[in-house]
Amino acid sequence: xxEKKDVLLRMTDISKSFPGVKALDRAQLTLxxxxxxxxxxxNGAGKSTLMxxxxxxxxxxxxxxxxxxxxxxxxxxxxxxxxGVAMVHxxxxxxxxxxxxxxxxxxxxxxxxxxxxxxxxxMYADTMKVFEExxxxxxxxxxxxxxxxxxxxxxxxxKAVSFHSKVIVLDEPTSSLTEQEVEHLFRIIRMIRDxxxxxxxxxxxxxxxxxxxxxxxxxxxxxxxxxxxxEDLTKEEIIRLMVGREMTNQFPPKLHSATxxxxxxxxxxxxxxxxxxxxxxxxxxxxxxxxxxxxxxxxTELLENIFGVATRRSGKIFKNGRQIxxxxxxxxxxxxxxLLTEERRATGIFGILSVRENTVIxxxxxxxxxxxxxxxxxxxxxxxxIRAMAIKTPSQKTKIRSLSGGNQQKVIFGRWILTSPDIxxxxxxxxxxxxxxxxxxxxxxxxxxxEGKSVIMVSSEMPELLGxxxxxxVMSDGRLAGEVDADQTTQEEIMTLASEYA
Amino acid sequence: xxxxxxxxKRVNIANFLLDHAMILIILLLAVYVTVRVPAFAKIPNIxxxxxxxxxxxxxxxxxxxxxxxxxxDLSGGRVAGFAGFLAAVFLQASGDAARxxxxxxxxxxxxxxxxxxxxxxxxxxxxxxxxxxxxxHPFIVTLATQLMVYGSYLTVSNSKQIAxxxxxxxxxxxxxxxxxxYYVLMAAVITGIIWVxxxxxxxGKNIFAVGSNEEAARVSGVNxxxxxxxxxxxxxxxxxxxxxxxxxxxxxxxxxLGLSYENDAISxxxxxxxSFVGGTGKISGVILGVFMMQLIMTAMTFLGISGxxxxxxxxxxxxxxxxxxMRKYMTKK
Numbered sequence: 001x002x003e004k005k006d007v008l009l010r011m012t013d014i015s016k017s018f019p020g021v022k023a024l025d026r027a028q029l030t031l032x033x034x035x036x037x038x039x040x041x042x043n044g045a046g047k048s049t050l051m052x053x054x055x056x057x058x059x060x061x062x063x064x065x066x067x068x069x070x071x072x073x074x075x076x077x078x079x080x081x082x083x084g085v086a087m088v089h090x091x092x093x094x095x096x097x098x099x100x101x102x103x104x105x106x107x108x109x110x111x112x113x114x115x116x117x118x119x120x121x122x123m124y125a126d127t128m129k130v131f132e133e134x135x136x137x138x139x140x141x142x143x144x145x146x147x148x149x150x151x152x153x154x155x156x157x158x159k160a161v162s163f164h165s166k167v168i169v170l171d172e173p174t175s176s177l178t179e180q181e182v183e184h185l186f187r188i189i190r191m192i193r194d195x196x197x198x199x200x201x202x203x204x205x206x207x208x209x210x211x212x213x214x215x216x217x218x219x220x221x222x223x224x225x226x227x228x229x230x231e232d233l234t235k236e237e238i239i240r241l242m243v244g245r246e247m248t249n250q251f252p253p254k255l256h257s258a259t260x261x262x263x264x265x266x267x268x269x270x271x272x273x274x275x276x277x278x279x280x281x282x283x284x285x286x287x288x289x290x291x292x293x294x295x296x297x298x299x300t301e302l303l304e305n306i307f308g309v310a311t312r313r314s315g316k317i318f319k320n321g322r323q324i325x326x327x328x329x330x331x332x333x334x335x336x337x338x339l340l341t342e343e344r345r346a347t348g349i350f351g352i353l354s355v356r357e358n359t360v361i362x363x364x365x366x367x368x369x370x371x372x373x374x375x376x377x378x379x380x381x382x383x384x385x386i387r388a389m390a391i392k393t394p395s396q397k398t399k400i401r402s403l404s405g406g407n408q409q410k411v412i413f414g415r416w417i418l419t420s421p422d423i424x425x426x427x428x429x430x431x432x433x434x435x436x437x438x439x440x441x442x443x444x445x446x447x448x449x450x451e452g453k454s455v456i457m458v459s460s461e462m463p464e465l466l467g468x469x470x471x472x473x474v475m476s477d478g479r480l481a482g483e484v485d486a487d488q489t490t491q492e493e494i495m496t497l498a499s500e501y502a
Numbered sequence: 503x504x505x506x507x508x509x510x511k512r513v514n515i516a517n518f519l520l521d522h523a524m525i526l527i528i529l530l531l532a533v534y535v536t537v538r539v540p541a542f543a544k545i546p547n548i549x550x551x552x553x554x555x556x557x558x559x560x561x562x563x564x565x566x567x568x569x570x571x572x573x574x575d576l577s578g579g580r581v582a583g584f585a586g587f588l589a590a591v592f593l594q595a596s597g598d599a600a601r602x603x604x605x606x607x608x609x610x611x612x613x614x615x616x617x618x619x620x621x622x623x624x625x626x627x628x629x630x631x632x633x634x635x636x637x638x639h640p641f642i643v644t645l646a647t648q649l650m651v652y653g654s655y656l657t658v659s660n661s662k663q664i665a666x667x668x669x670x671x672x673x674x675x676x677x678x679x680x681x682x683x684y685y686v687l688m689a690a691v692i693t694g695i696i697w698v699x700x701x702x703x704x705x706g707k708n709i710f711a712v713g714s715n716e717e718a719a720r721v722s723g724v725n726x727x728x729x730x731x732x733x734x735x736x737x738x739x740x741x742x743x744x745x746x747x748x749x750x751x752x753x754x755x756x757x758x759l760g761l762s763y764e765n766d767a768i769s770x771x772x773x774x775x776x777s778f779v780g781g782t783g784k785i786s787g788v789i790l791g792v793f794m795m796q797l798i799m800t801a802m803t804f805l806g807i808s809g810x811x812x813x814x815x816x817x818x819x820x821x822x823x824x825x826x827x828m829r830k831y832m833t834k835k
Contacts, residue, residue: 078723093721095714097781098707106711107722109704117702273835310835 006033007069008198009085009167014053014063016222023049024222026063031167031198036189038201038209038230041219042242042462047202050219051169055080055087067167078107086160087169092152094144101127101140104159130162134188150181157188168192169200172295174208186212204294206235206499218242236492243462243491251467252442254487257449258287258470262321264423264454269305269315275478276301279315283423283456286449290465290486291458292494293475299458300342302475303425306456307339308332319422333362338416342427342458344405348412351401355393356382358400358411363418385414389444406437413444424448426457430464442468462491477501523826524773527819528794535801542804549680554796555789556689557747562767562774562792563696563785564740567733569771570713572780573633573640575734576764577648578741581625583760584655585618585745590664590755592617600664611668618746619739625651626738630731640734648764656757663756666749685747692743697785699736709733714781769816770795773823779831 009031016024024046031037039047053060056074065072067083074080077087094103101123110122127140136154144152153173160168170189174182189212193199201213209216209230216233218225218241225241264283270276276298283289291299304310306317308326317324319335326332329339341347350358359382360367367377382396389410393403400408409429416424429445430438445455445468459465465472469486474497481500484493519526536543561578568575591602592609609617625647632643670688673681700706708729711719720726744763749755774791776783798819802812 077721081723093715093718095711095718095781097714098710102707102711103718106707106719107724109707111704116704117698118704118707120702304835 007031008033008067009054009200010066011050011054012064012066014050014065015061016049016053016058017061022222024053024060026224027219027222028224029200029217030227031200032215033166033196033198034193035214036193036199036201036212038203038213038216039219040203040209040216040238040242041225042460045219045242046222047219048171049222051087051171051200051202054085054169081163081165084164084166085169086163086165086167088153088156088160088171088173090172092149092156094152094156096145097143099141099143100138100147100155103144103155104130104140104162126162127158130158134158134161134191135184150177153177154185154188157185161192165197167198167200169202171202172204173201174203174205182208204499206238209238210235220244239492239495243495250439250463252439252446254468254470255446255450256470257446257452258284259452261285263319265318266306267316267318269302269317270313271298271301271305271478272311272313274298274301274310276305277478279475279480281473281480281483283454285422285454286452287471288445288449288455288457288469290469290472291456291475292462292465292472293481293498295460297475297498298478299475300427301478303339303427303456303458306332307337307425309339333419333421336420336422337425338362338419338421338423339425340409340412340416340427340429342431344408344412344432349400349408352399354397355386355391355400355403355411356396359385359396359414360418362415366418381418382414385411385418388417389414390440404437406433406440409433409437409441410444413441417448421453423454423456426455428459429457430459430461438464462494465494466491474498474500520826520829524775524794524823525790527822528797531801532797535804539804542801545678546680547800547804549677549682551793551796551800553683553686554800555793556686557751558744558763558766558770558796559689559789559792560692560740560747561744561763562770562788563693564737564744565764565767566771566774566776566783566788567700567709568640568737569768569776569778570709570780570783571640571730571733572713572716572778573730574644574768574778575629575640575737576644577625577629577651578737578744578764578767579760579762580648580652580655580764581622581738581741581760582745582748582763583755583757584651585622585742586666586749586755586759587655587659587664587745588621589614589618589746589749590666593666593668594664600662602662602664611670615743615746618742620742622738622740622742622745623735624738625741626734626736627731629738630734631727633734634727634730659757661757663754665754667753668750670747671750685751688747692740693785693789696736696740700785705729705732710781710783766795767792769820772820772827775827777827777831778824779828 007030011029013026013028014024015026027046027050029039029050041047049058052058054065055077056079057077067085072083074083095106104127105123109118110126111117112119124140131138136158138151138155173185177185189199203209210233213230215227216230216238217227218238220242261284262282263285267280269279279302291302293299301310305312306326308328308331317326324335326335326337350361356378360378364373367373379396385391386393391407391410391414393407400411430441433441445457449455457469466486472484472486472489472494474481474484474494476498479501482497541547561582565575565578592614594601594608596607629640629644629647632638633640670685671683674684674687675682700709708719708724711724712726712729716726745760748759752759770791771788773794774787776787798816799812802815
């Protein structure tokens with residue numbers, strides 16, 4: 001009987017390439033009226049790229065989008081909204097210093113009849129009407145920043161409803177909700193669904209998907225894999241479809257350089273301002289330790305806490321048996337740690353500075369003689385790094401932003417190696433890097449471990465963790481859910497652990 | 503349990519004190535000065551404070567809009583200077599020997615006000631367009647335009663002093679023998695208009711939305727460029743008006759008219775709780791800020807503190823106001 005329902009939205013053969021990456025390869029999606037359609041895939045499978053193509057945030061290279069049978073090509077989110085296609089982003093795009101109703105009616109404030117004034121009364125009444133329909137109990141005059149994220153999310157959904165949207169995309173809507181709030185959200189979703197709306201539901205959480213959705217589309221590596229009715233699927237089946245990729249020699253052979261000697265021990269690490277809670281583990285000299293987990297599971301926060309970027313509430317760190325404080329990054333560097341940050345562009349490279357300046361910036365102290373820096377030593381050291389890591393750059397004076405992502409990353413590796421660290425913390429070291437360069441980075445990590453350096457590596461790509469690491473910690477909702485041997489485990493086991501507290 | 507509660511209460515009280523620290527400090531200052539020099543709290547000085555505040559308030563309201571956009575505007579003082587000169591020229595009596603425009607009659611005051619506001623608005627168009635279209639920081643845009651405005655003024659005026667006279671400085675009524683001039687009423691009317699624009703119109707709401715989250719405003723269909731340009735137009739017009747009032751109040755226009763007025767205006771606005779973070783600010787805050795600034799300066803005079811020390815105190819007040827303000831917006835990691 002479901003086959004009879006009308007097709008609301010159809011996306012066919014959507015392709016999108018970025019320099020060096022094919023983000024979408026003939027992806028497709030068919031959403032029918034009155035259904036909840038889950039869109040699933042690993043991080044980087046292309047779910048959000050597909051949605052960004054729908055909303056005109058990216059322009060697609062190929063493919064067609066049909067809304068109720070008519071081809072559409074939205075150029076902005078607002079245009080999509082006007083056609084009844086709305087998105088509730090995971091990172092809520094709201095004017096936090098304004099109140100609830102100002103946010104809902106932004107860009108289309110109701111006027112007082114015949115006067116150039118905004119009708120607060122009308123706005124209040126309209127907002128209350130929407131809220132009543134959705135059974136939301138929020139004062140429309142509350143300041144946005146004064147509300148918890150869960151309520152802000154509800155407001156965003158109410159905004160989508162207020163546009164009389166036919167298609168509503170929810171991107172990870174439950175990532176910050178409590179169980180009760182999820183229940184409420186689901187009631188709202190079912191209510192809008194029963195009115196004939198189509199809902200695209202993007203989430204990692206298997207149980208929720210099976211509970212709320214009618215159909216599931218699975219993507220992998222930018223490609224469409226399958227669309228199946230939710231009742232025919234099990235958690236295991238979804239995981240199999242999501243991760244089932246072939247792996248041919250993407251990784252250099254593991255060197256297994258881990259010794260028996262503990263170099264660092266972390267006990268009960270808890271963050272002050274994030275959900276990171278009670279994480280304990282130890283790291284061996286020469287070991288490559290992976291950290292797996294879903295987006296938002298606290299992987300980055302773990303590294304930032306160890307390195308002193310984020311504030312620690314409690315917990316102890318020991319290096320070679322001696323307690324270290326690492327209250328600031330400066331102190332962490334002095335203690336022999338190095339952190340390669342996740343957002344290379346934002347917090348890694350100094351874009352307009354040269355390759356040399358980018359290489360020596362963290363170890364300037366060792367090039368001082370008398371009062372001044374010695375150019376000669378810095379040039380030599382940079383040359384050494386360029387050669388050791390086969391960095392492809394026209395010269396040391398080239399601005400780093402003109403290099404490819406892989407070469408930029410190698411420069412940053414060089415920067416940290418020059419500080420002679422014992423422990424390297426790597427946050428998504430191969431993000432946005434093409435396949436060939438990835439291999440070289442993996443090689444580099446193996447070589448570092450052979451030299452007796454220890455590595456903690458966070459990655460969203462599970463095959464990468466399995467192919468590079470000796471041991472993997474799995475994070476879930478800020479906690480350590482388990483620890484697995486990289487050579488014994490499977491992606492399925494990691495996935496199960498990662499959803500333990502999620 | 504009780505210890506936790508009392509600890510929390512203590513934190514709340516501390517937060518309340520910090521949130522309102524600026525007002526408390528200035529109230530304490532007022533009380534202190536009054537104890538030392540009782541005339542400080544007497545009618546003549548209060549009327550004087552109101553008059554000074556009324557003269558400076560329009561410019562502060564203008565620059566406040568720019569700051570709500572998470573921008574700023576340095577052109578205020580020079581635009582006011584140029585506008586003061588224009589007003590002086592338009593108002594010169596027909597028989598005046600020093601008349602700049604040969605022949606003709608002095609313009610009606612209302613027309614003069616509109617003309618100088620229009621002139622200021624023109625500068626605002628350039629400021630707003632460069633900020634909105636070319637994504638330039640308004641600091642640098644207005645730094646450049648204020649130079650151009652001042653240059654134009656010097657070129658056109660030959661740095662001449664022109665006497666100005668208008669009814670706006672005449673007493674409207676008296677309070678215990680102290681005259682209250684017309685421009686106080688005019689400032690009140692302008693403040694009312696700006697309050698309505700900020701709080702009751704789509705444009706006003708868009709200003710705050712753009713300042714709070716430009717991207718959210720854009721995806722909601724707000725014309726961001728137009729909003730920015732209009733804010734600077736409004737600001738420019740208000741600077742022009744301030745120039746007119748100041749020229750009348752001082753009695754003449756010259757090269758130093760308006761000098762560093764923009765700094766006073768920005769300081770007042772910041773003390774009044776309009777944050778450089780963008781998206782927040784209230785008219786009441788701006789009024790309070792302007793009044794506080796004048797109060798501090800007057801207090802210095804009453805205490806017989808020298809100009810140098812007064813500057814130090816003024817600077818310190820601005821710095822403390824900003825530190826207290828930033829406290830509210832810090833995200834902790």
